[in-house]
């Protein structure tokens with residue numbers, strides 16, 4: 001297999017929780033620089049567990065029980081879960097479904113943004129301020145002064161998600177993990193945010209893995225699509241191949257349900 005430009009490789013990875021749930025079973029995939037992969041699948045199929053494991057953010061009771069995750073040549077396996085700590089927040093960042101989860105609710109946005117940058121890179125205060133300004137422009141947020149002096153609860157869901165994306169991409173990560181980044185938003189805002197993510201990924205040379213329930217979003221944003229069911233990756237391949245020539249029965253069902261939904265309008 002061509003190994004060039006591969007930034008993340010997951011080999012036969014299995015992840016279990018303390019309650020005996022085998023959430024991810026023997027999953028493999030590889031991601032190239034600047035590539036965008038969507039992981040789709042029904043609720044409980046293991047999507048969040050997989051990307052949390054990549055980020056080194058599994059809950060206390062979750063464990064990688066087999067296989068390995070290799071990021072930029074460094075291996076995270078069941079024996080060395082510490083290995084990714086130094087990468088988290090710098091080389092790899094994450095956007096959550098609700099940016100409220102990642103932005104401190106009791107601090108003003110400006111303060112949280114500065115802290116996030118200070119802890120990830122040594123920069124002069126004036127440069128940090130310039131960078132924040134540029135990043136807010138990048139996610140098309142007007143009225144920057146007001147936003148920076150607001151608490152998260154004072155912003156709309158779409159604004160918070162834009163701030164979350166600005167924070168997550170301001171450190172120039174090589175990999176951005178996005179867990180249902182738009183599902184808490186209404187449909188028009190979802191489309192704007194997904195478009196923005198796609199643009200930012202390409203502009204900043206950042207690879208993206210996005211978890212979504214929405215096959216339409218996956219089809220729009222992705223170079224490759226992975227489909228999960230009951231912890232297994234039942235399909236993984238180039239976007240067009242998966243959309244137009246799905247191999248697994250489950251992918252066919254997912255695609256049919258999208259078409260039926262569209263037809264009924």
Ligand SMILES: Nc1ncnc2c1ncn2[C@@H]1O[C@H](COP(=O)(O)OP(=O)(O)OP(=O)(O)O)[C@@H](O)[C@H]1O
Nearest residue numbers: 017019021023042043044045046047048049050059
């Ligand atoms: N902290 C946990 N402790 C025990 N079991 C868990 C935990 N988190 C998830 N699970 C279980 O692991 C399986 C996979 O869950 P996961 O959240 O990864 O699915 P998902 O595909 O992301 O679902 P959704 O689309 O609903 O977010 C489920 O059976 C779930 O109940």
